[in-house]
Structure formats: C-alpha cells, structure tokens
Amino acid sequence: MKIMPNRMDRGFFKYQEEFEQKALEVLRSGWYVLGKEVSSFEQEFADYTGAKYCVGLASGLDALWIAFRLLGIGRGDEVIVQGNTYIASVMGITINGATPVFVEPDSYFGIDVDQIEAKITEKTKAILVVHLYGVASQMDKIVSLCNKYQLKLVEDCAQSHGACFDGKMTGTFGDVGCFSFYPSKNLGAFGDAGAVVVNDEQLANEFKIIRNYGSEKRYYNKVVGANSRLDELQAGLLRVRLKYLKELTEERIAIADKYTREINNPQIQLPGVPDKSTCVWHQYVIRCEERERLIDYLNEKEIGTIIHYPIPPHLSEAYGYLGHQKGFLPITEHYAQTVLSIPMYNGMTKEEQDYVINALNDFA
Numbered sequence: 001m002k003i004m005p006n007r008m009d010r011g012f013f014k015y016q017e018e019f020e021q022k023a024l025e026v027l028r029s030g031w032y033v034l035g036k037e038v039s040s041f042e043q044e045f046a047d048y049t050g051a052k053y054c055v056g057l058a059s060g061l062d063a064l065w066i067a068f069r070l071l072g073i074g075r076g077d078e079v080i081v082q083g084n085t086y087i088a089s090v091m092g093i094t095i096n097g098a099t100p101v102f103v104e105p106d107s108y109f110g111i112d113v114d115q116i117e118a119k120i121t122e123k124t125k126a127i128l129v130v131h132l133y134g135v136a137s138q139m140d141k142i143v144s145l146c147n148k149y150q151l152k153l154v155e156d157c158a159q160s161h162g163a164c165f166d167g168k169m170t171g172t173f174g175d176v177g178c179f180s181f182y183p184s185k186n187l188g189a190f191g192d193a194g195a196v197v198v199n200d201e202q203l204a205n206e207f208k209i210i211r212n213y214g215s216e217k218r219y220y221n222k223v224v225g226a227n228s229r230l231d232e233l234q235a236g237l238l239r240v241r242l243k244y245l246k247e248l249t250e251e252r253i254a255i256a257d258k259y260t261r262e263i264n265n266p267q268i269q270l271p272g273v274p275d276k277s278t279c280v281w282h283q284y285v286i287r288c289e290e291r292e293r294l295i296d297y298l299n300e301k302e303i304g305t306i307i308h309y310p311i312p313p314h315l316s317e318a319y320g321y322l323g324h325q326k327g328f329l330p331i332t333e334h335y336a337q338t339v340l341s342i343p344m345y346n347g348m349t350k351e352e353q354d355y356v357i358n359a360l361n362d363f364a
C-alpha cells in the first residue's frame, strides 16, 4: 500500500461540491479582491478563535513580519523564539532588521519556558511563541514573563488552528496571533493565504492599511505598505473549510490517539501533550535515534515521511550572518537529527493507519 505523508486531495474531495459551488460563485461575482468573502471570513475566523478582530493577509510570513513592524520592532531589537521552528518564524523577525534570540525546546517541541528569562536583555522587545506541530505552548508562564518585562507577545499559529491552552485558543494570548492557510495547514486554502487575529481595533486597522499599499482611502497613502491582500477566492474557500474545522480537527485527534495507543516500538519515541494544552496534530512527530534507517525501511514499504525540519534556522546558510556554530543549541540540533513526521491527514483510512502502525511496530 502506497501512503503519502500528506493527501490534500482527500480534504478537497470530502467537500468537493461545496468548494466548487463557492469557487463558481466568486468567479461569477466579478469581484475578486477585498470584498464580502474576505470580510465574512474575517468575522467568522475572529469568532472561531475568540479574538475581536481578524485581518486577512496573503501569507503566514506576511502576518509575522507585518506584526513585528506594527509593534515597532526592528533594528537593534531582540525577539526571543525557539530554535526548532520553521524558518519563516525567524524571517518574520529578521525582515524588519530585528535579531532572533534562540531558546531550546522542551520535550513537547514547544519553547522551554524555564529557559526564557535567562535570555532576556535590555534589547529584548518581544517573545514569538510557535505552537509547533499543533501543540499549544505553556502560555501562562509566557504571558507572565511578558507582563513582568513589558514584552510584546506574538504567536505563530501557522500549525495550531484551534489548539487551546487552558481552554483559550492559541493566537489570543498576546498582541497578535499569526496564521497561515497554506494548503497543507490544518485550515488550508487552495493557494497562499494568511491572517492575524488581534483584540485592538486600531492595530487591526493598521494591518488593513499595510496590506493595501499603506492606504485606507484609495490613492491616499499614509505609509509605505505592502501588497498582502487575501483574495476573494481563497477567502470564500476558507469559509467553506472553516465550517468543518472542528470535525476535521477531531478526525486528526482520533488518528493521533490511535497512533499513540497502537505504536509500541521501543526504538520509537512518541509525541506527548502537556497538561492544560490541546494538540490539533498538524504533524504527528516521532523521534528515532536511527532515523535514516527508519526512513529507508518505511520507503521500502512505500510509506512516505517528512522531516520537520532537517536544518534548524540558526544553522541554515541564510542565518550564517548571526554567527551561531554547530553545538550552540544541542537539544534543537538533536531534534533536527531524530524527528520524523509520519503520515497524518484528513481522510486517512483506517487501513492506511493500520498499515503505518504495523510497519512501525515491525521495525527492528
């Protein structure tokens, strides 16, 4: 049985008729940018997260860099972020000229909250929390550190749509919650898309101004902005998927629960979820000291896997200028060498799940 690490087509065919109907509706409307689909999606996504406002943007990376820019963070400022994240989190910081200060992760792949305080300096302006793989981070401790040191708090929720800490949704704990709707994300569009959620009306308006060339009123440009508009087609399709996000998340949780119950190979370490957090299983990430051999073995059984991520940002060529050497973040680097995301997607059949579980249990 051939199993791919992700199957985005299954998520489409599940609601094919509704997606196609919505696409036709938008195509035939004659209105394609900043219209009623975008404003309806913004209202519905704000309601879903429990935030007051949502502003649709062109991508998750845009959500991040525009957030730091509007919070006044740039050259000479430091932002604390976990070492084991997707490089976009770090680019969101550095595009504005600010410096990322890396902290090691805990055993749940989230930022190790006990190591943050030691990294705070006079230059620290913000903490960027990444709810990696769909696990909500330990927000109580992070929020109290931000209050104690008067730091801005930005959440990278590109992988955590719907994940909660202590009953409250990720993205609503700090100044800005940044979301990506890249097709493979839990709430995926059919192309690039993103959004922020905020509780401050003025800040929401500033996002709307930046995304549209710095103008509120057409051809009156207040600031040098960007073109980062969410388009009507993506917004309409996202509205369809958002209606089913709760059941789509429950399906992922059921697959993860089955994996956790039935994979029992001492060579494979399974992911956990900390107290008070929920996980929406953007990825199901196992760890294995003999990862390369495991990948080859799974390939032979036609089971596809992905490494999220093989090179931590501080060791990437792009961030060579920061001057970090191998060994600087031993836990992050060890994760990069041992993590493996096994197949996890909406519409994964029970037979496919069993095939993956049996293969992993037979790995010697």
Ligand SMILES: *Cc1c(COP(=O)(O)O)cnc(C)c1O
Binding pocket: 058, 059, 060, 061, 062, 085, 086, 088, 089, 130, 156, 158, 159, 179, 180, 181, 182, 192, 193, 194
């Ligand atoms: C996908 C992702 C992003 C970037 O989102 P894009 O929409 O691709 O720009 C940022 N951070 C994390 C953790 C992501 O997984």
